[in-house]
Amino acid sequence: MAQGYVPTQENLAEREDFRNAKLGIFLHWGIYSMFAQGEWYLQNAVPDRMEYAKAADAFYPHRFDARQWVRxxxxxxxxxxxxxxxxxxxxSMWDTQQSDYNIVKATPFKRDIVKELADACHEEGIRLHLYYSHIDWMRDDYxxxxxxxxxxxxxxxxxxPHYFQFMNAQLTELLTRYGKVGAIWxxxxWDHDQDATPFNWQLDEQYALIHKLQPACLIGNNHHMEPNEGEDIQLFERDLPGENKAGFVDKAAQVSPLPLETCETMNGMWGYKVVDQNYKSTNEIIRLLVNTSGKGANLLLNIGPQPNGQLPALALDRLKHLGKWMSTYGATLYGSQAGPVKPCEWGATTEKNGTIYAHICPADTAKMPAAITIPMAKKPKAVTHFPSGAKVAYTYRNKLLTIDVPANPTTPDHVIAIKR
Ligand code: H79
Structure with missing residues (x-):
């Protein structure tokens, strides 16, 4: 059992940076991308894993440019x-010594993808988190x-014991060769959550190794449960924290005081899937981001890069438009906490430096409310439209602030700044 994990000062500082970040991009890319049917293709459709593995010999993503992705x-x-x-x-998408089933040994491409991505991230000043699967459908020892x-x-x-040692040797490579790693994900x-005898993943030992190699490295585990000792962040797959709409567990995991992250994908699949072009609109993505921020969580938004190494055109389009929106409205999200009104029909609230930001962005724009109400202990000092700064009329009665929504609100997100 874990004996009192005490995060270091650097780890706590990293948690704060993470909490303030609000938006990350998830990338699911591997040889599964070549089959263009998502990252579960082996499990879902292939009776012989050795036949699947042959795809590696044809993996040559000639348009891969880490710098372009990162930018x-x-x-x-x-x-x-x-x-x-x-x-x-x-x-393995890096030059691991622990198995030949990797990007350098098994493909004609022979380039260490993790290294190129890590270098590009460090040069461009963006954090790199590493997803690492506990499951292995290829190795017999798992x-x-x-x-x-x-x-x-x-x-x-x-x-x-053999598999555990293999994973720890791989994690050691990842944490010693590629510079600073922001998190291990x-x-x-859940692969063993129904075992008759509880499966012992020896997480304490594995987490201790990670924190020994990089004390600031955040550990998250997508187990759909409350965090275990040694974890630094709490993950929610396709769920706002605590809502359990994805239905992975009977009971929604309690939201812990740790920094929170919700992951969701731009279309319906994580890895590239050629038939799934059903990308969420930029407005839907903005609403998702506002709602995660309104829960005090980050949004980890996924893209499945193509087998040729490019990000899909629709994904690039969403990134571009999201960036345009963030250049104005990011100020209401970065560094914010959850505001007094949690995500609801009309939208959500964030709060930063004594200012509440009310984001009015109903899923159905035809259902714009006539007015919104926010509980406040005291009359606000100022109520203005963001970003114009124009004064907004309001009433304050019985500790309730009521703001009329204009007939033609700014869409997709009409933001009111309320100074406490
Ligand atoms: O990497 C992405 C997915 O491949 C992986 N996590 C994201 C980030 C993932 N795949 N499936 N899931 C997460 C959901 C898990 C579904 C399960 Fe089950 C329900 C696992 C156990 C119960 C499906 C049904 C597999 C076994 C029974």
């Missing part, structure tokens, strides 16, 4: 990038759980 992402207003170093299919049962693995060869815990 487009930074221009969108994102403060960090979370990259899939190794997803459930077990393929003790199979709920998934990966149809890809031809030999369950009798499961060897947890674990995924796959």
């Amino acid at each position: 487009a992402i930074k221009a969108a207003g994102a403060k960090y990038i979370c990259f899939t170093t190794r997803h459930h299919d077990g393929f 003790p199979m759980g709920r998934t990966g049962r149809n890809c031809g693995k030999d369950a009798s060869k499961s060897d947890w 674990f995924d796959g815990w």
